[in-house]
Amino acid sequence: MAFYKMTGPNSTFPFPLLDQPVNKTIEFFSKEELHANWSRLYFNVGGRARKHALSSTNAAYNASKFTSFGNYTNLGRKFKDAFLKAASPHTQFKYASISYKYYTDLSKHERFRKDKYFSHLRLAGLNPMAIRRVTLSGKSGTNYHNLLRRLNSKFDWDREITSITGDSSTQESIECNKVYVVEYPGLEGITQMPDYFLKHNPHKIMRNNPAQIALFAVDLQKRLRPVAIQNSTTKAGHVFTPRDGLLWEISRAELQISDVFYASNVEHLLKTHIKMEPICISIQRHLSKLHPLHQILQYHCLGLIPVNAFGLQSLLENLLTYRSLFSHGNEGARQLLLTAYEKMVWNDADLEWNIQERGMEDREQIPYYPYRDDGRLVNNILHGFADELVDLYYARDRDVRRDYELQNMIGELSQNKKSKNANKISKVKGLPSRFRRRWQLKKFVRQFLWVIVQHSILSYSVGEFFQSPIYPSKLYDSRTNAIKLEFVQMLPGPLNAALQESLASGVTTLHYDSMFSYWKHLKSRKLKFLVKSAYKNLAIAQHYITRRNRRRYIEGLLTNPFMTRNWMPSSICT
Numbered sequence: 001m002a003f004y005k006m007t008g009p010n011s012t013f014p015f016p017l018l019d020q021p022v023n024k025t026i027e028f029f030s031k032e033e034l035h036a037n038w039s040r041l042y043f044n045v046g047g048r049a050r051k052h053a054l055s056s057t058n059a060a061y062n063a064s065k066f067t068s069f070g071n072y073t074n075l076g077r078k079f080k081d082a083f084l085k086a087a088s089p090h091t092q093f094k095y096a097s098i099s100y101k102y103y104t105d106l107s108k109h110e111r112f113r114k115d116k117y118f119s120h121l122r123l124a125g126l127n128p129m130a131i132r133r134v135t136l137s138g139k140s141g142t143n144y145h146n147l148l149r150r151l152n153s154k155f156d157w158d159r160e161i162t163s164i165t166g167d168s169s170t171q172e173s174i175e176c177n178k179v180y181v182v183e184y185p186g187l188e189g190i191t192q193m194p195d196y197f198l199k200h201n202p203h204k205i206m207r208n209n210p211a212q213i214a215l216f217a218v219d220l221q222k223r224l225r226p227v228a229i230q231n232s233t234t235k236a237g238h239v240f241t242p243r244d245g246l247l248w249e250i251s252r253a254e255l256q257i258s259d260v261f262y263a264s265n266v267e268h269l270l271k272t273h274i275k276m277e278p279i280c281i282s283i284q285r286h287l288s289k290l291h292p293l294h295q296i297l298q299y300h301c302l303g304l305i306p307v308n309a310f311g312l313q314s315l316l317e318n319l320l321t322y323r324s325l326f327s328h329g330n331e332g333a334r335q336l337l338l339t340a341y342e343k344m345v346w347n348d349a350d351l352e353w354n355i356q357e358r359g360m361e362d363r364e365q366i367p368y369y370p371y372r373d374d375g376r377l378v379n380n381i382l383h384g385f386a387d388e389l390v391d392l393y394y395a396r397d398r399d400v401r402r403d404y405e406l407q408n409m410i411g412e413l414s415q416n417k418k419s420k421n422a423n424k425i426s427k428v429k430g431l432p433s434r435f436r437r438r439w440q441l442k443k444f445v446r447q448f449l450w451v452i453v454q455h456s457i458l459s460y461s462v463g464e465f466f467q468s469p470i471y472p473s474k475l476y477d478s479r480t481n482a483i484k485l486e487f488v489q490m491l492p493g494p495l496n497a498a499l500q501e502s503l504a505s506g507v508t509t510l511h512y513d514s515m516f517s518y519w520k521h522l523k524s525r526k527l528k529f530l531v532k533s534a535y536k537n538l539a540i541a542q543h544y545i546t547r548r549n550r551r552r553y554i555e556g557l558l559t560n561p562f563m564t565r566n567w568m569p570s571s572i573c574t
Contacts, residue, residue: 127263133359141359193329303573346430463508
């Protein structure tokens with residue numbers, strides 16, 4: 001179709017996107033049959049609800065001066081209640097904190113201040129892909145000797161690590177898979193912008209958020225515990241431990257800021273939204289509507305292109321999103337995106353590759369890791385579905401090679417020099433120039449679907465966790481050195497807190513469908529049976545994950561429902 005043109009590399013966005021104006025894109029999809037109802041809910045109903053909730057929340061708290069963590073909790077409840085009321089009677093909008101039975105509320109009893117839940121967020125929070133095992137070989141995880149070159153040599157890391165693990169040395173702890181690290185590549189040295197809310201904070205000055213290195217270790221009860229946080233990725237950084245009181249609380253909050261900023265830009269925006277857009281465009285450009293993959297994948301692309309068109313402009317150019325919320329601002333976000341794009345590969349979309357590459361496969365030392373364990377349940381179902389789908393339509397490898405529509409699609413998407421379009425438009429690294437074997441196509445379909453699951457984990461978690469004081473977007477110091485602020489006084493004010501809620505609600509509240517629920521709309525009996533079977537299998541997986549979450553909830557562990565069928569959509573944007 002003439003509408004589905006792709007941009008080439010440019011200085012603003014070097015990644016391939018739809019080459020159409022934003023307004024035209026939104027108008028086109030609002031009239032397109034598959035997208036019309038979704039578009040009305042997302043842009044009209046959801047948009048109005050966000051504006052209403054933000055307006056009513058600001059009206060209630062604008063003149064307030066927050067002096068307790070409970071003030072922030074009440075603001076969050078006020079925003080959510082106002083949003084859902086404005087979105088009524090459309091039941092597709094919901095929050096896990098309100099509707100999920102086993103939701104672990106971190107604001108309750110100020111749980112977010114406990115190191116236990118700070119560690120849990122590395123394993124079941126909004127970015128469970130940041131944690132890596134420290135290894136001696138470096139074949140997977142993070143090499144210990146390379147890490148040492150960046151750690152403050154004056155700090156006694158060996159004492160702190162072994163005090164948790166009970167081993168005789170750090171090396172022994174590493175050999176037993178007990179040492180883990182969290183850091184965010186690309187954050188060091190990126191832009192820090194002036195405080196957008198300067199006039200609202202006349203007696204405070206915004207802190208520039210540093211890039212950190214955080215070490216964790218596994219204790220004798222197989223619990224992940226924080227060792228220390230270094231406030232720089234170089235040896236010159238200062239190191240803080242759980243014994244450091246307010247300084248430790250600040251260090252944890254700064255790591256949370258880095259976590260949500262990195263996850264939102266790299267893991268979420270880049271590795272799901274931007275990675276998937278050229279694929280969804282190419283499907284429309286090369287696969288006929290009767291092609292079995294088109295019949296399936298069109299539902300898994302629903303909403304993506306118009307959301308990207310609207311969202312990229314909003315996030316990176318609108319003053320009331322990244323620019324106002326984070327110390328790095330929209331310029332820092334842009335720099336981080338460009339740096340991470342150069343390193344992005346298609347295998348990022350493979351769960352098992354991701355787990356192995358980070359060295360996170362050891363269930364004995366890390367028995368609690370919902371991203372890995374719940375993810376494998378879902379990924380196995382996607383694996384079976386992809387295998388059966390390809391086997392249904394391609395009896396032999398040569399059938400794949402002879403599908404010229406399919407070959408034209410992957411040829412356009414590949415960066416491989418053998419692809420005839422490889423030098424025209426920059427695409428996704430790691431995709432083959434041709435599908436020569438059935439297993440290649442099966443792997444592609446499975447990884448394509450896993451990106452949607454990955455997005456569910458990243459996106460919906462933001463709606464529950466991206467709120468002060470659990471995940472503040474910035475911190476403040478007093479302008480007067482003689483005045484020392486308490487931690488609650490360092491948090492951004494009610495206007496910033498309301499904007500956090502508004503941004504989070506824009507990407508997390510609409511639950512238009514669930515994975516494979518479109519089976520009822522398929523015309524092909526064979527496809528309908530196949531998709532319906534996968535849909536039922538996800539219900540079985542949901543049963544097991546719900547049982548796990550019930551047990552986690554009872555044991556005081558952080559729960560995450562976003563890999564269950566009821567919370568996992570068919571598309572990134574539904």
